[in-house]
Amino acid sequence: MEKDLEDAGILLELAVEEADADTTQEAADQIHELGRRIHQFSLNTMLDGDDDANNAILSINAGAGGTEAQDWAEMLFRMYLRWVESKGFKSNVIDFQPGDEAGIKSVTFTVTGQFAYGYLKSESGVHRLVRISPFNASGKRHTSFASVFVYPELDNEIAIDVDDKDLRIDVFRASGAGGQHVNKTSSAVRITHLPTGIVVQCQQEKSQHRNKDMAMKVLKARLYEAEKRKQDERLQEIHDGKDDIAWGSQIRSYVLHPYQMVKDHRIGLDVGNVNSVLDGDIDVFIEGVLLSGKA
Template sequence: MSPDDFAPLLEKLRATYDTVEAVMDPQLLAEKIADLTEKASAPDLWDDQENAQKVTQTLSATQSELERLKTMKTRIDDFEALVELGAEELLTEEGRADGEAIMEDAENTYKNLETDLAALEVRTLLNGEYDERFAVVTIRSGAGGVDAADFAEMLLRMYLRWAERHDYPTKVLDTSYAEEAGIKSATFEVDAPYAYGRLSVEAGTHRLARVSPFNAAGKRQTSFAAVEVIPLIETTDHIDVPESDIKIDVFRSSGPGGQSVNTTDSAVRLTHLPTGIVISMQDEKSQIQNRAAAMRVLQSRLLLLRHEQEHARKKELAGDVKASWGDQMRSYFLYGQQLVKDLRTGHESNNPDAVFDGDLDGFIDEGIRWRKHQELHPED
């Protein structure tokens, strides 16, 4: 590529960056960091451990956002300087070879910048009412017997590995193990800002097609698992849940033997009578802790239910009652073609092993773009 070829590319990068910067607002981020830093230095911060963790995690994430923004601006400036240097070298005969090498380096630099800036741009699309919240994810096995239970456990590991790749703290709140292998269900938190906005595009029915390791005849088996993602409740949301609306059961925690949680009736099951929502919690060692955690998840689900009902009413008034999401949103093929394909966005990967090991950013980013397009063009 010649220096002139890079001019429109540089202009495109700067235009995209300006849009990202305007939405993310570095000044606002700096003010948020200053406020969180002050809160994090308060001597009584850790008197409330749950709030302290949220403050420190949000501070770290906000600092990372601002640093990503600043670093991207520096990289674009460096890219412009690299192109200018290459152009200068090409003007002289003795510098032509160096100039051509610099231009080749600039071409590779542009490709990396374009990819990373596109990923940063996705963050600007997370502007929904609850997108900034931490997330509570529940995975349930569906049709497919033991293969479905095994698939549900594979998805649990996949999301926990994705969070680990991003240094997002996670906490498994409840696990119901299947008899032969895998899990019936599991619920976990991802305690990072915008975790809900990102993971909410993973909600829906996931399908696995493979040669079953649990079938002696080696037949191909199709199984299903459902993923539910809700925003974590905050004290400012004021979801009032009267005691009379809740049925409380206590029981002994289950799971692989040896944990101290298995020795007492510390697990708690809350049933919200008006809606039939059931929340089980057995991660903590005490019944009081499990009850508090279960109540928080119940409130989160009631918050989402209220939001969905309000959204449905708005759509009904507008004369549009069709669902925005299909039941089956992604297929995983572990035989023959070895493919993972999102049925909404068309995004796919020929490396299922990497996907199950948490390489989900491509799917999540495309899902966020697809969702924004659906919001702007609901008729499509």
């Protein structure tokens, strides 16, 4: 990108010297495209979390307030589906609880696409809507809340690849109870997995080869268990973050009356085109939060 910027600068200098409008436009196009690439590069550097490249699981729950809140939850659901379509991602509803009269009480769906979780994780929080109620004949202004929570989709298929260079294998003579020798050859095997410090050994078989095979099976089982525990702890950490989502701590407000504006409270960003946002144009908020480092 540095090289391309230098080339575009040289092209622009030549265009100015020769007062060549076509070349000036060519240089401007190159700089515009470079700006887009730099912006994307900046985003990619922020998507470096352990789970950012994963698919996402997104849940929307209506807050207190009955039909008003349930209608708002459905509006948010539509907004995210539109965003998913605009990205070329795929969605799949896995749980849907319709509202009593309108809207939805809750919905959970998966979003499949590269960096889906990395992009959507910043949407977790309380979303607040202010509007004239369509369900109230007196036409009073009403505030509704819905919570959004985003999990990474974790791969249940944990592949355990053991690299030989990560292993220290020791052989020794097996011994039975009371210290008596079971055999006179070094058939027992101890395997130490250096990265994790896990140690397993087997001395039940007379063959060193069979003891090694059995020890490797035990090692892989213990590595699998350790990885599974890490996954569970990671999900628990993410889940514990829900405690911060209280009805008074909204991340974004969508105001339809008495004026129109969407405001992200974390980065102080205001957007006037509410309809566009509710149609899924939320990249400006997602990217703004990512680039601020507050995701």
